[in-house]
Structure formats: structure tokens, C-alpha cells
Amino acid sequence: MNEYCSHWHLQAIVSQLYKVRNQWRTRNGRVSREHGGRELPSREAVLRILELLRCALFPMRLGPVNLREKGEDFYVGHTLNVALNALLAQARLELRYAACHMTDNYNEVDSLAIHLIQDFALALPSLRSLLDTDILAAYQGDPAARSVDEVLLCYPGVLAVIHHRLAHHLYCAGLPLLARISAQIAHSVTGIDIHPGAQISPSFFIDHGTGVVIGETAIIGERVRIYQAVTLGAKRFPIDKHGQLKKNHLRHPIIEDDVVIYAGATILGRVTIGKGSIIGGNVWLTRSVPAGANITQAGLQHDD
Amino acid sequence: MNEYCSHWHLQAIVSQLYKVRNQWRTRNGRVSREHGGRELPSREAVLRILELLRCALFPMRLGPVNLREKGEDFYVGHTLNVALNALLAQARLELRYAACHMTDNYNEVDSLAIHLIQDFALALPSLRSLLDTDILAAYQGDPAARSVDEVLLCYPGVLAVIHHRLAHHLYCAGLPLLARISAQIAHSVTGIDIHPGAQISPSFFIDHGTGVVIGETAIIGERVRIYQAVTLGAKRFPIDKHGQLKKNHLRHPIIEDDVVIYAGATILGRVTIGKGSIIGGNVWLTRSVPAGANITQAGLQHDD
Amino acid sequence: MNEYCSHWHLQAIVSQLYKVRNQWRTRNGRVSREHGGRELPSREAVLRILELLRCALFPMRLGPVNLREKGEDFYVGHTLNVALNALLAQARLELRYAACHMTDNYNEVDSLAIHLIQDFALALPSLRSLLDTDILAAYQGDPAARSVDEVLLCYPGVLAVIHHRLAHHLYCAGLPLLARISAQIAHSVTGIDIHPGAQISPSFFIDHGTGVVIGETAIIGERVRIYQAVTLGAKRFPIDKHGQLKKNHLRHPIIEDDVVIYAGATILGRVTIGKGSIIGGNVWLTRSVPAGANITQAGLQHDD
Amino acid sequence: MNEYCSHWHLQAIVSQLYKVRNQWRTRNGRVSREHGGRELPSREAVLRILELLRCALFPMRLGPVNLREKGEDFYVGHTLNVALNALLAQARLELRYAACHMTDNYNEVDSLAIHLIQDFALALPSLRSLLDTDILAAYQGDPAARSVDEVLLCYPGVLAVIHHRLAHHLYCAGLPLLARISAQIAHSVTGIDIHPGAQISPSFFIDHGTGVVIGETAIIGERVRIYQAVTLGAKRFPIDKHGQLKKNHLRHPIIEDDVVIYAGATILGRVTIGKGSIIGGNVWLTRSVPAGANITQAGLQHDD
Amino acid sequence: MNEYCSHWHLQAIVSQLYKVRNQWRTRNGRVSREHGGRELPSREAVLRILELLRCALFPMRLGPVNLREKGEDFYVGHTLNVALNALLAQARLELRYAACHMTDNYNEVDSLAIHLIQDFALALPSLRSLLDTDILAAYQGDPAARSVDEVLLCYPGVLAVIHHRLAHHLYCAGLPLLARISAQIAHSVTGIDIHPGAQISPSFFIDHGTGVVIGETAIIGERVRIYQAVTLGAKRFPIDKHGQLKKNHLRHPIIEDDVVIYAGATILGRVTIGKGSIIGGNVWLTRSVPAGANITQAGLQHDD
């Protein structure tokens, strides 16, 4: 009879949730703010923006069905316009959020947002060129790849690099939160976790990719190839005199040109892997190696 | 001319699929049931419920754009109402499904469902408090984290823990299938696979996270920090006299307070990692270690 | 005042993107093609087709809420019809794409597409039978599994195998791009990367699954069980006299019946793991092992 | 600065709206009911059900693109199944709503709902036959019609009659609210307002249709043709001794076979328009006319 | 071969459309404006706002399925919050649009928008009270009506009055464009065209409604009942000395309390229909009539 009865004690639960939120806000020194838009950028908005940018960069292959070359420029122009306007709105949210402890001068913040996104827009053609090198590297680096188009359509490593190159630009421009969200969207889809701060040169290829972690201060040279579950991480973090982790120091590896790192290898700390080195699967490295090195797991001749 | 012709032999294929389904049902002892709703809860429904609960728990940061504090309680109350009604429907499905081999007394089952979801609702404020400790732990545990909000918005480990704490409540309440679906949704998005049976204390943080596996009977203390690809698993499973795997015995590790486990470490079996221990990357452990231990891969001084 | 001003220099950026696309096309020897549909199959279309096929194969458990057995065949027939028509369209795109360097004879290509999808449709009942063995294997292989339905609803390993068995049929039929897209969709959701070329016998089970990689030429026997982060990969790839990776040679392992491979194990190259062997966690193997072998990490008695 | 400030005084407005709702409920003798589903059927649900029924009745012309005759029965069966299940849920709501002042015996109500919808389902083939006569009548009755398919696809009068024939069945079955909602959906789309109680024989055609009103107790013979803005209405309503309008007495016209009524004609009251009569445009009639009559506006020879 | 070829000469057509737009803009004295949001409010946005307001005003009957009285206030509060924020954004657009020929002082405009929408929000409870009188009037005025709920759910006249009472408030508040859009949405759905300027007292009922037109300066008393195709319009419009229609003078009828106007009646000009009058169907009136009059078509005794 009362089959759909639902005594949820809603009023009580809502009140208690309010109290818990207030405790959190008090503890984190937040004042109640009536003004201002949403405090934080939206993951859904960034997701949509990145879809649009991917389509605008590769219109015939990732864009809408039925697109023809005659209509390509119109599509690219319109898609960019939508994406950039939306990105501007998110950039404004991040800058206001970052500024809120300092000043209420939203006009400056908004001018800055426009400036940053203009620069981002102007960089897109060269980002596309860069990505073309990555796609070619993927095609050439995997014997199972049948065409450059298959690589663009299917390879998670390629998706991760597209997101990274866009996110890295945002990161350098002073929009680290948008950059991070972009990176995490790729992480969620591919299992590849590249911090947007990482500096990566052209012709970069990650195969399979699940479990790859590349840290904030890592530097990667040209024509580097990496397999699944490779970590370019930090060793234990130094702790400051207050017992807090020290932030923002150089703590991830430098990988020079033409290095190959096989699956499951872990390289930790600010070490340098010399040009052309080969790091075998599952290798655990916390020291630098010279150019041309061939490091394998102890006692296992990998290339027998 | 007949360019869209499609001779799919549909009737034949449908008949054969029917036969195969019947073989399966016969083999698994299922009677044809005319009555009853859908036999199984719906993954899509659970996905939606969890989105709503996340929004209700963190309305200003995960809720809709344009929400202001004045409207927060209305939003939270309405969202909870929708989520709890939907969860009740799913709980009813699971309980009916579980009961179907025993009894047809749906009235009892439906009363039980209401009772369970009422308890779940009342637990939400304390779950939010618990999650706040996890968010702070993530912020404090990662030198790359810039704010608690970034952590909530971007970190897969935080999403996995939100799902886990909700799923664990459902698991303990006798709704293991809903709990499992909730956990697998997080697994799919984050690469972090926490069985909903695992018992996890406050201030838990998983960084990067891809490849983490935490088993059903694992117990984790306060302020534990874990990195990607860590397994807290079982050793080989004991087999009963019928040659079947024995189910439901304690087979996963106990991790005490303040332990840190670095990437790729594997801890198997009902062992205990003592308070404050540090387990190095890639370490393989099938024995207990005392409090304060510092375990590294053989032959590698990890903290040199 | 000019708060929404957006000087994106769209015309300039669009022109530069056009130039970059042209450079790419020139470098890759592509002629501008006015005719023809979209050059490439669509990931979104394949995603939708696979959802439909999963529902048609398991209508009562993955199909729509409220489906009853009386309506099952109608649902299955209609859903198959929609899925097969959509798959035919994608197959046509792939075949035209593959043929475009050779011939413009679209009629032959379109007849072939119909033929291939007819065969695919006829194979669905036996694919369902095969998948039933996998579901049973999952239920029997995991002590945490409570029912075969939970396994079908929740286990990423089961989803990955469903996609693989469909994708493998497409791969063998000469539609490797559709096969690859299908496989990558599963990879994205589960973290399990099975190349559609891999040959897998009945009763196959992958538990947890994140990080599993199974290569193109791998062969897997009956009743094999695999855990997370297992790689069945290639060793370093041979390079031909032009300095290019050699494609299409047999380079991945053969796993015989009843083998169990624990988490993190890596098996590389065209080696054979004998019937009934057990490969321990984190083991690194580049050589064959005989039937009944029990391989563990050096110095660690895994089954103590 | 406070550009998005929104002081809506929400709490106060919500409280006042609550008071107004309570006043309404008190005045209309409603008790607060905790149990029970939604009190009323949903217009959106009925809209969707009618779309499905239209598609199931005319699958090749109103159904999905790409349907082929091979797949027609599967489509029809599945679509009917979805539509009938949804209609059953709405019927249950209406019957519970109607019963709520009398009894709480929902079991009887639910059995009745199943019975009514079963009858409705069995009537569908004869309803389709009936509708085929209407479509032919439309084709033959309009010199601008080019094909029967155009008529089905484009003519608002045909849509209105499809809805009416379905709604009339529901009305006679004791589901007047669902019937009324169905009729009003057609009214909204076509401007044709046919009360579901009206009895209409085969081969009925309304051309243009906007502004047509056909009352609850109207009776219409075979092969009747009606143009826009025709009213078959009641004269002033009799009032009972309490000063209320008397409900449910026969108050609308009877139109015999083969009558044509031109645009804007108004026929009011329980009068009879004899077989084969022609009623001219804008004619105002409150009396019966014999068979074969040719009524025109005073002083205007319509067929000069 | 070139089956999908599409030589649309897009560039040429786009250029010509640009020229035509420029001609229009030049002729209408518009300057190119780089800044500012969209110039005009959005019909889609207003449509959505009105749906939300209808739901918030009648939550149990027009709101979401599964709403229960316990959750009603939360639903109402949240829905109002969303609706009012969206309405504020549209109000701002209208005010900026109206102001753009005068000033660029957006701050004043934005403050005004907040003020206007605050007033609108505060008026909602009394608007709901007013609408309750209309619903009762509909129930009492139609012998076919079975309940007040049917009336709210089905009657186009009730929908039109809900929109009108909201739109009239906006009109009086100085937001005539939003008001007009609201009215036209109702017009499109119901065929009832009430100018938002019309002043309508409580207990107003329009039956059937298609073709009703009520002009901008009409005034309607209490308990007035109107049928389909009734026009309360202007006579020919006076023309000023420049040959332009004179705008904004009182040109529509005044209908006093308790008047009934039957279908098709046309009343034109600033005439007064006295209290309690009955205007018969199809009557054409361009003069005032005294209280208690009973006007019928010449030569037709309507109430014989």
C-alpha cells in the first residue's frame, strides 16, 4: 500500500549537511561569498572544449561525418569560435578563483583572460604541426599500426599527447587548473597520466599506455618512445621545516632524444637518461645513465 | 541499385539466439519468470544516482554552474530526494533478485529496502565529513596540488574514494551488487579498483592511481598514502574439497596507520604492515612487517 | 564594458590551420578528394553499434529496463537490425578507405561489405555461446563473485572479452580498423588492451584487468586466467634493412590450456607457456616453460 | 562586482507558495497523502506513447529511417511492447487517481489496468484498418493531394484522426483522462480539437483543420468531410437547480453519412444533418436538416 | 562514384548573404558592435524558464514524476532558483538591447534587471492564487470537465492563462519583449493569442481556444468566459500625419464581469460589453452594449 513511501527525513539531513559544509568552509578560511559566478571551472565544460578543439585540429578525421573539403574551413572557423568563447569563460573563472584571495579587480582579470586565450588560439597551427610529428612517430613505432589514420582514431597514446600539448600551453599561460582538468580527462580515458607541466619534444609516442605516469617537472626529448606502465616520477618528497612536503622543485627525470623505455620501467628523481638509451621492461632506475646505455633488469639479458 | 540491401536472415539468427539463451537458462537453473520487474539493477541508474549524490555532497564545487549559497539547501534537498528515490528502486531490485530463490514475499523485501536507504540517507553527513579528511590528505600529500578544490575537481584518487565510501555503506547494508556496480563505475573512470568490502579509515589518499587494486577483506588505517599500481591482494586462493575456490575468508592485507606504499608495490595475503611503515616502489611482499619498517626492492637503496 | 569581446583573429588561424593540413596531406601523398563519404569510420558509431550488440546478445541483463521474455525476440530482432545496418555502413567506409589507393570500384566494395556483415550476423549465436563460457569462468575464478549476473554486469574483464570476441571476428573478416576501434573502446573503459588479432579459446577470464596488454599474434588456450597488469607482449621489434620496424611477424606468446598468470607478470616474445602452468606475480619471462611449471619471482616462494 | 548577485528571498517565496498550495488543497478537500505514486498521468509520457503507437501502426512511413520490410515485424513487436508497458503504467495512475476517493484497493485497480490495455492492444489491427479508410478519404477529398503517403506524412487532419481513434478507444475503456491528454496533444499540434468521446465512422477527412471543434457527444457518419474552423458544438448549457452546468447529456450534432461541411460552419445542439447534405462555409445552424440538403449563408448562392 | 558530391559554391553564397545582411543593417541604422553579448533574448531560454515556473507553481501536478510532499519545498526552491537566475540573464539582455541606442551604462541596466526579477519572484505566490481561480472557473465552466486536475493538465485555455499572467507581470515591469516571447510560446501551443498587455481579472476561462485573439489594451473583468475564435481586437488603425500607424492608443474592448462570449464572436474597438452580457456565436460587434445584454446573430434566436 505505502509501497513508494519515502520518509527520508530530508530536512534533518539537509541541515546536517549544511553544518558539515560550514565546518569545512570555516576550517579552510572561506568567507561566504554572495557575488561572483561559480567558484570553479567545470569539468564538463572543459571536456566539451577539448572535443571541439580536437575536431577543429583534425576536421576530416575527427570532425563530423559528411564533412567535405569544401566546407572544411567554415567548420574549422565556427568550431574554433565556439571552443574559444567557451574556453574564455572557463579561463575567467580560473583567474577569478585564483585572484579571490588578493583583489576584487575583475576587470584586470577579464582582460588577462582574453589575452591568454588569444595567445592560445594563435598557437593552434603550430600545435597541430607538432601533433603531426607525434602521429607519424606512433605509426612508425608500432608494427601493428596500419595507417596514420588508424593511429589518430584508435591510439590512446595519441589522444593523451593531443590533450597534453593543449594542456601544457594552458599550464604555461598561467591556467594550471584548466590544464590539470584537461590532463585528467585524458587520464580517465586512456589510463595515461601526464602532468601538464611536463615538457615534451616532438615525435613522442606512448604505446598501449595504461599506467603511464609522467611528473610535473619531467623533460622529454625528441623521438622518445614509451610503453605502458612506465613511471617518470619523483623519489620521496623532501619535507620542509614545518613538516610539509616542499612544492615546486625539480624532481622528475630528464629523458634525452631517441630514448626508448619499455613497459613497467620506473625512473625516479631528477636524473638524466642519455640520448639513445634503451631502458628495459620493469627496470627500476634512480640514477642517471649515459648516452647509448642499454639498461635491463638485473640478471636478464633482455635482447638475447 | 540494391545498394542498401540487407538480407540479415534475422529470423534465423533470432531463433538461434533464443536457443542459446535457453541453454544458458536451463544450465543455470533459471525458471522462466513472467512476473517481476527487471531482474537486475541497472548500471546506468546507479551511475546517475552517484552523480547526484556527489553533487549533493559537494554542491558548490561539483553541483550545477550558477548555484549560489542562498539556493544551496534547496538544491541539496531536491537532489537528495531524487537520488534516494532512485536508489530505493534499485535497492528493491537487488533485494528481490537476491530473494527470488527463497520466497515471493515482496512486501518484506520492499520494507527492508526502505529501511536500508533511510539509514544510508542518515549516514550522508558523516560520510561527507569523512571525505573532507580524504580531500585534505590529498592536498597535503601531493606537492603538485595547488588547492583543495583542484584536488576535488581533478584527482582520480578522490573520485575513487568518494565512490568507495558510498559503496562500502551499501555493501555493509546488504546491497553488495549495488556496491559493486558503484565501485566498478569508479574503476572504469579512474583505473582504481577498490572492492566495496574494503575497510578504509579517514585521511586516505591514492595518487595517480591507475592500476591500484584493493581486495574485499583489506583493512586500511588512518592517513595511509598509496601510489599507482599498488596491489593489496590475495595470494593463491584455497580450494575446497569440491575443487571450488573457497569464498569469503580473510585473505587481504591489514595496513596500519600512517603507512606509505609507493608505486607498483604488491602486498599479498592476510599480512599486517605496521604503523608508519614505508613500502618502496615495486616491492613484492607476502609477509607482515613491523611498525616503522622501511622496505625497498632488494639491492636498491631507495632513499639514497 | 567590452566584457565579452573576443578578437580571435579567426581568419588568420583558419588559414594557417589549412596550410598545416595541406602540408600533412602533401607529405602523406593524399590527393584532394571531392567524392566519397567520410574517409574514416566513426568511433561514435562503433561505440553505439557495440552497445546494441551487447544488448541483443544479453537482452534480459544488459537490455532495456522492463523487457519481459514475451517481448525478448522482438527486441533482439529489432536491435540486431539496427546494429547490423549501422555496422554495414561502417564496414563500407572501411573497405572504401582501404580500397582508395587501388580502385574506384565501389560496387565491388559494397557487395563485399554486405557479405562480410552477413557472415558476422550469422556468427552471433555461436559468439554468445562462447561468451557464456567466459562468464562462467569469471564466476568460478573469483571468490568475490556472488552470481553469474553480477559478473556480467560488473566485471571489466567480461566487458573486454565481449568486445574482443566481436572485434576478433571483424579482424578476421578483413575489417581490422573497425576491430581496432572496438578494442580501443573496451580498453578505454576497462584498462584492458587486447589486440583484436589475438586468438583466445573459451572460458577466458581476466580479473581486475587494469593494465593488461595482449598482443596481436598471441594465442591463448582454454580456461586461462589472467590478472591485472599482465603483459603478453613482443620483445624488441626486428628492424628491416631500411631501418623500419618489420610488421606482421609472429612475436607474441602462446599460452596453453589451464594456465594462470598472476598480476604484473610480463611474458615477451614467441614463447610457449605449457599447459597448466602457473606464472607468479611480477614474473618477467622471455623464454618458454614446460607444462605444469610453477614460475615465481626469484628468491620468493610464492606459494608458501 | 556583484554582477551575478541574486537575492531572491527564496525561503520566503517558497513558504508563501506552500501556503497557497495548502489553501488550494484544503479548499478542494485533499488530504495530504504520503503514499502512492504521482497522482496524475504525465503528458510527456502520453506524448511518447502516441509517437510509438503511430510508428508501430505505420512502420515504413512513420517509423525509423532505414527500416526494411525484413525487419518490420521485429520493429513493430518491440515498439508495441515498449508502448504498451508505458501505457499500462499511465493507465494504472489514472485508475488509482480515479479510485482514490473510494478505496485503497490497488490490486483490483492494477488488474483492471492490465485488462484494459490488453483490450486496447488487441484492437490495434482494426484501428489501423479504420485509419486506412481515413487516409484514402483524405487523398480522394483534396485535389492538392498527390499521394496517400503525402497525406499520411503531412496532413494535420490525418494526425488528428489517428489520435482520435486511439483516444476514443481509451475513452470508451474507462480511461477518459488519458484519452483527453491524447486528444489535446493532437489539438496542440494541429489546431483540431476533437473530444475523445465523439463517435466517428470510417473514411473521415478534415482538411486544413485549424479551429475545428467536435464535441463530446457528436456522432459522425461515414465519408464525412469537414474543413477548417467548423464547430460541431453545444448550444448554451442547461443549468441544474444548484446553478451548476449539467454534465453528460447529449448536446452535440449527429452528422449522417456523406455530409460535407465547409469552412467556418457552426452547427450547435443535438440536431441531425441528413445524409449527403452540404453545409456551406460560415453557415450557422442550430436546427436539423433533411437528407440531401444544401445549406448556404443567407443570400449567398455558394455554388453559383 | 561522385554520389555524395556537393558543390555548394559555399564561399560565394556566404559572401552574398553577408552583403544582404549588411544592407539590412545599414538600412536599419545598426552599427557593427564587437562588444556585448547576444543582442536578443532567446526563445529557447524563455521556453525553458516558463516550463520551470509552471512546475514550481504546480509542483505535484506539473512537476517531476515521483515528487512527494516531503520533497516539495526543496523542489520548488531549487526550481525557482534556476528559473530566476535564467530569467535574470534574459532580462539583462532585453534591457541592454533596449538601452543600446541610448547609453553604454550596463551597470545601471544590470541593477535594474535584478530589481525587476526580484519583484517578479515576490509576485509568484499571488499569481498562483490568481491562477487557482482560473482553474476553478474552467472546471465549473465546462460540462465535459471531470476534475480540476484534468483541467490543469489538458486545457489549452489554462495553459494560455498561466503564460499570460506571468507575461503580463513582465510586460508591466518593463520587459515587453520577454513578455511577448512568453505569449507567443503559448500561442504556438494553444492557438490562443493574448497580447501580454491585456488586463485580465480573476476566474477567466477560455474553452477550446483555437483562434482566440485578445489585443494589447483589452480589459477583462471577473468570471468572464470565452470560446474559440473570439476576437477582442482593434478596428482599423488610425494613421498619423506621416502615414504611419499610430502606436499605443486604447483600441481594444473592455469586457465587464460575468460576460460570456461564444465562439467566433468578434468585438472590435474601445467598446464596453456590460456586466453579465452574453455575446452569441459569430456575432460581429463594434459598439458598446449595456449590462445584461443578450446579443445574437441577426435573425437567429441563439437560445431558442
Next chain:
Amino acid sequence: MNEYCSHWHLQAIVSQLYKVRNQWRTRNGRVSREHGGRELPSREAVLRILELLRCALFPMRLGPVNLREKGEDFYVGHTLNVALNALLAQARLELRYAACHMTDNYNEVDSLAIHLIQDFALALPSLRSLLDTDILAAYQGDPAARSVDEVLLCYPGVLAVIHHRLAHHLYCAGLPLLARISAQIAHSVTGIDIHPGAQISPSFFIDHGTGVVIGETAIIGERVRIYQAVTLGAKRFPIDKHGQLKKNHLRHPIIEDDVVIYAGATILGRVTIGKGSIIGGNVWLTRSVPAGANITQAGLQHDD
């Protein structure tokens, strides 16, 4: 218990519906056709195409929020491209449908479709110019109109004319079914039913509009203004010697320049209303009138 039981006798009903469909097809001389796409264009597709065309013609006022003049041409080009490709597909369906009784030569039909849509595309700029005259006419013809933008956004008469001018082009091009569907979409939304064959000169305005009917062979001059419920129709249709209505003869009025026709007027037959005439409300006319005539209802001085 068996609360959701649904014995729909689906198989029987589906079989009977199949029989009824077959009867219909046999009676209408249709052969079962395995090949070919859908037989008929899709109303939903045409609806979408017209939305796109409206947006492309009036991008800043009907297009997406946030469009700026810098991005206008990209938006217009892309939107046109999508709309024209979709229209081409629908045109192909109509032409194949029309051709199916004659020939199977789809190549000719498809070439023709391209040709027709190319012409349509090239006509768009002049159609926009024409529509600008209609918008100005609406603004100047209604004292309640406040701006040309309000007119474009709100006036149903303007929407009807936009659809008509596009539909008329399709009608003349030999695509009468697409034209008719376009017209009926406008009819449904506005209550204005203009046959796409009607020839209408510039600066045409319909106010209010509900109930307007304009027949297939009507001809309307420049600067004509029409009010609600005006019919420009045929008198009784001549019948040929087989007792069928004669199709395709000139049977609707010619309205010369500068005519005004007030609400409810009905003009029937191939009569001519002379330049500058005024036809009063509710007037019934079946004869021609000279230029400058002022026709009112008998005995009513309309302009007293």
C-alpha cells in the same frame, strides 16, 4: 505479486498488423521492395533542416547565443553546409520515391537532386532579401510591434512566411513533398496554412494568423496585409467524368498589391481583389472586386 505482468499477445497482434499492412499495400499496388532507402522523406529531418536554414539566414538573431560578427561567416558557411547536405539526402529520397513507378535509374535521379539543391542554395541570398521586406512590413503593419527584431523573434506570421518562401522554391523546383512538409511544420507551429504553391510578392504580412488558409494556386501582390482566420480558398471542386475531384486547375483568388484583408474574411474561387482594396472582417466573397473597393459585412459599417 505479478504486478508488472504484461500478457500482450504480441505475436498475434504483430501478425494481424502485418496482414492489415499487406492488404493496404496490395490495394495500393505496391510491390515489396527490398532495395532502396526509406521510401519517404522524414518530417524530423526537414524540421531540422529548416531550423538550420533559419539560423543561417538570420545568424545574429536566430543563431546560437554568443555568436559575434567576427565568427558569423564561419557559422553561416558551416550551417549551410550541414543543411544543404541533409537537404540533398531528403531530395534524393523524394525524387527516388517519385521515380519508383517509372524507372530504376537512380543515377539520373541523384544528379538531378544535386542540381536542384545547388539552385536552391544559390537562391538563398535573394530569399533573405525578400524576407527582409516581409519583416519590415510586419513592423510597419502592427501598432504593437516595437522593433524589427521583436517581429522576427515573436511573430508567427513571420515564421510562416520564412517557411513559405523556402518551401515555394522547393515546390517550383519539383520537390513538392519536401515543400509540403516544410509548410505543414509552419502550420503546426503557427496555425497558418499556406500551400507551398501559392505565389506571394514582397512585403507580405500576416498578423496573429491562427486559422489563415492560403490555397495552392493563390497569387498575392506586394504589400498585402492579412489577419487571422482569413481564407483564400477554392469553391466546391469540379468533379471529372469518373466522379473524381479534378486536380491542378486554377481555383484560388488573386490578391493585387496593397490589399488589406481583415480577420475572418473568406475569399473563394479564382476571383481578383483589385489593387488597394480593403476586405472587412468576416466578409464572405466569391466574386471579384475592383481596385480600391472597401467591402464590409452586409449592414455593418466597419469603419464608422
